[in-house]
Amino acid sequence: xxxxxxxxxxxxxxxxxxxxxxxxxxxxxxxxxxxxxxxxxxxxxxxxxxxxxxxxxxxxxxxxxxxxxxxxxxxxxxxxxxxxxxxxxxxxxxxxxxxxxxxxxxxxxxxxxxxxxxxxxxxxxxxxxxxxxxxxxxxxxxxxxxxxxxxxxxxxxxxxxxxxxxxxxxxxxxxxxxxxxxxxxxxxxxxxxxxxxxxxxxxxxxxxxxxxxxxxxxxxxxxxxxxxxxxxxxxxxxxxxxxxxxxxxxxxxxxxxxxxxxxxxxxxxxxxxxxxxxx
Amino acid sequence: xxxxxxxxxxxxxxxxxxxxxxxxxxxxxxxxxxxxxxxxxxxxxxxxxxxxxxxxxxxxxxxxxxxxxxxxxxxxxxxxxxxxxxxxxxxxxxxxxxxxxxxxxxxxxxxxxxxxxxxxxxxxxxxxxxxxxxxxxxxxxxxxxxxxxxxxxxxxxxxxxxxxxxxxxxxxxxxxxxxxxxxxxxxxxxxxxxxxxxxxxxxxxxxxxxxxxxxxxxxxxxxxxxxxxxxxxxxxxxxxxxxxxxxxxxxxxxxxxxxxxxxxxxxxxxxxxxxxxxxxxxxxxxxxxxxxxxxxxxxxxxxxxxxxxxxxxxxxxxxxxxxxxxxxxxxxxxxxxxxxxxxxxxxxxxxxxxxxxxxxx
Ligand SMILES: Nc1ncnc2c1ncn2[C@@H]1O[C@H](COP(=O)(O)OP(=O)(O)OP(=O)(O)O)[C@@H](O)[C@H]1O
Ligand SMILES: [Mg+2]
Numbered sequence: 001x002x003x004x005x006x007x008x009x010x011x012x013x014x015x016x017x018x019x020x021x022x023x024x025x026x027x028x029x030x031x032x033x034x035x036x037x038x039x040x041x042x043x044x045x046x047x048x049x050x051x052x053x054x055x056x057x058x059x060x061x062x063x064x065x066x067x068x069x070x071x072x073x074x075x076x077x078x079x080x081x082x083x084x085x086x087x088x089x090x091x092x093x094x095x096x097x098x099x100x101x102x103x104x105x106x107x108x109x110x111x112x113x114x115x116x117x118x119x120x121x122x123x124x125x126x127x128x129x130x131x132x133x134x135x136x137x138x139x140x141x142x143x144x145x146x147x148x149x150x151x152x153x154x155x156x157x158x159x160x161x162x163x164x165x166x167x168x169x170x171x172x173x174x175x176x177x178x179x180x181x182x183x184x185x186x187x188x189x190x191x192x193x194x195x196x197x198x199x200x201x202x203x204x205x206x207x208x209x210x211x212x213x214x215x216x217x218x219x220x221x222x223x224x225x226x227x228x229x230x231x232x233x234x235x236x237x238x239x240x241x242x243x244x245x246x247x248x249x250x251x252x253x254x255x256x257x258x259x260x261x262x263x264x265x266x267x268x269x270x271x272x273x274x275x276x277x278x279x
Numbered sequence: 280x281x282x283x284x285x286x287x288x289x290x291x292x293x294x295x296x297x298x299x300x301x302x303x304x305x306x307x308x309x310x311x312x313x314x315x316x317x318x319x320x321x322x323x324x325x326x327x328x329x330x331x332x333x334x335x336x337x338x339x340x341x342x343x344x345x346x347x348x349x350x351x352x353x354x355x356x357x358x359x360x361x362x363x364x365x366x367x368x369x370x371x372x373x374x375x376x377x378x379x380x381x382x383x384x385x386x387x388x389x390x391x392x393x394x395x396x397x398x399x400x401x402x403x404x405x406x407x408x409x410x411x412x413x414x415x416x417x418x419x420x421x422x423x424x425x426x427x428x429x430x431x432x433x434x435x436x437x438x439x440x441x442x443x444x445x446x447x448x449x450x451x452x453x454x455x456x457x458x459x460x461x462x463x464x465x466x467x468x469x470x471x472x473x474x475x476x477x478x479x480x481x482x483x484x485x486x487x488x489x490x491x492x493x494x495x496x497x498x499x500x501x502x503x504x505x506x507x508x509x510x511x512x513x514x515x516x517x518x519x520x521x522x523x524x525x526x527x528x529x530x531x532x533x534x535x536x537x538x539x540x541x542x543x544x545x546x547x548x549x550x551x552x553x554x555x556x557x558x559x560x561x562x563x564x565x566x567x568x569x570x571x572x573x574x575x576x577x578x579x580x581x582x583x584x585x586x587x588x589x590x591x592x593x594x595x596x597x598x599x600x601x602x603x604x605x606x607x608x609x610x611x612x613x614x615x616x617x618x619x620x621x622x623x624x625x626x627x628x629x630x631x632x633x634x635x636x637x638x639x640x
Contacts (some may be wrong), residue, residue, distance in 0.1 A: 173365065173367065175363045175364075175365050175367040176367050176369060176370075178332075178334055178354070178361075178363070178367065179361070179363060179367035179369070179428075180369075180380070181333075181334070181353070181354040181355050182332060182333075182334075182354050182355070182359075182360055182361045182429075183355075183360070183380050183381030183428065183429075183432065184355045184381050184383070184384045184432075185355055185383075186353075186355055189383075193380075194369065197371045198370070198371055275371070
């Protein structure tokens with residue numbers, strides 16, 4: 001009882017911040033919006049709508065695809081950086097890690113606007129290429145579409161992905177690498193058979209850290225995504241805002257939450273399985 | 280045992296910045312022998328072993344394995360395998376997978392591979408543990424996995440970096456015997472790094488004693504123990520009484536010394552060393568005898584008084600003060616049936632012969 005009393009402040013704090021909002025969202029998702037009022041009779045109608053209307057399916061699928069691409073791009077960029085710092089920087093590794101985070105001291109929104117300036121119609125890339133005469137008119141495909149979302153988000157998540165990978169690489173006992181060498185492996189085989197499997201926990205952590213918030217992001221798609229870069233979170237935002245249909249928004253939110261959970265669990269299982277098969 | 284050197288270390292130095300970890304070392308290691316590198320912490324044993332394995336390169340000098348210069352040959356192409364001090368057992372693999380790790384390049388079929396792994400595991404007494412994860416193993420079992428993993432490669436030379444230092448005393452002594460038997464059985468050259476003198480003495484065919492990046496003496500265990508070249512070697516291996524003496528004559532394989540309380544004696548100089556006229560003479564405690572009965576006799580005798588007795592079970596070490604020397608002399612005595620332990624203050628006679636004395640540089 002005493003233990004519970006000691007624990008309870010943090011417990012209630014967590015309850016308030018996590019469980020209550022989720023519970024409220026779940027409850028809303030079973031209600032119906034009737035113009036200005038809420039009909040509180042239990043119904044699955046919202047979920048039926050979410051699963052049957054193509055627009056939601058398209059958005060859901062696009063969100064998962066973009067999040068998967070962002071995750072892949074981020075982890076593939078982060079791994080070599082983390083590897084380099086862990087294995088080739090002999091002194092002041094902490095300083096390097098610190099330097100990598102510097103661009104992230106500015107606000108998230110400012111960084112998105114910076115990307116708009118770089119990628120935009122009259123942006124840095126287009127005007128430079130036009131000045132140099134490489135292109136005649138501004139490139140369209142780099143802003144207001146899914147590519148721009150991938151680029152912006154990958155950049156935003158990079159340091160968060162570097163850290164867990166770096167930590168897992170740091171934890172690898174260097175004599176294991178020498179042992180692999182000693183037993184006949186060259187650098188490539190040694191990487192595939194020892195370094196990569198042993199850094200897998202870091203890669204999994206990094207992937208989830210990137211994947212989960214990307215699904216829920218609605219600011220980046222709104223600002224750089226154009227119409228074919230819009231994602232499910234934008235639709236949820238619309239339901240809670242302009243459309244004023246909270247129950248439908250809640251059902252969309254719950255559905256995407258379940259999907260993210262399912263995809264994440266599947267990802268962990270597959271990664272573990274593949275990792276366990278490396279010999 | 281062949282006599283052609285499997286490993287030749289020629290004038291090898293290794294500098295880390297301004298620090299000299301190995302200073303112009305040369306040594307030949309013969310095919311099939313059990314060779315130990317013995318020395319205190321930081322003397323450069325691991326550094327030398329790592330250069331033979333190919334994890335590090337000499338700053339100067341060459342290492343040849345089986346007559347081939349090893350400069351520029353990476354560790355994965357050398358006919359050596361290593362048992363690491365930390366064992367370096369792969370944590371993400373099972374015991375059998377660990378042992379099979381190095382077989383990948385040999386492209387064996389599954390059955391052949393499995394049977395070789397099983398054989399290697401049985402060789403080190405782990406036959407039933409193939410499917411264990413390596414984090415479910417004890418220290419001694421890990422050490423055996425590391426050993427099996429290296430032996431299955433059938434290397435020309437097996438390098439062992441303090442493989443037993445993490446084990447408790449009982450297990451360590453057991454493994455010493457096993458390792459030695461295994462080495463005889465497989466006939467592979469073993470190079471063992473250790474800072475445990477007893478381990479080196481009991482296991483090796485030859486020992487190189489190292490201090491501060493240099494090999495002080497390279498010889499058989501008997502030679503190292505009975506005829507250490509220098510005081511440092513003698514001090515590192517076993518206990519010894521040291522006496523200041525004057526050398527009065529040197530004659531081929533003997534020197535004549537004048538040592539306090541031993542008088543003038545001609546003693547062997549088996550290494551034919553040169554000495555300054557101020558020389559140190561060493562006497563092992565078991566090379567002196569206590570003459571307890573009145574009618575016990577020895578070639579030479581001196582009398583003294585017991586200061587202290589340390590009882591070790593099988594042996595007793597007596598500190599005995601003698602005339603003409605400030606420090607007591609240590610004499611050891613086997614506790615045979617019926618022999619009593621002498622008490623402090625008792626007067627005794629110490630018997631010795633010229634062969635008890637060793638000249639040291
Ligand atoms: N990479 C390195 N950089 C600088 N100095 C080093 C390096 N490796 C070893 N040394 C130094 O070289 C000396 C010899 O080291 P080494 O590891 O060979 O000792 P050792 O005889 O194996 O000792 P121990 O019994 O403690 O393992 C030590 O003084 C050590 O500090
Ligand atoms: Mg060492």
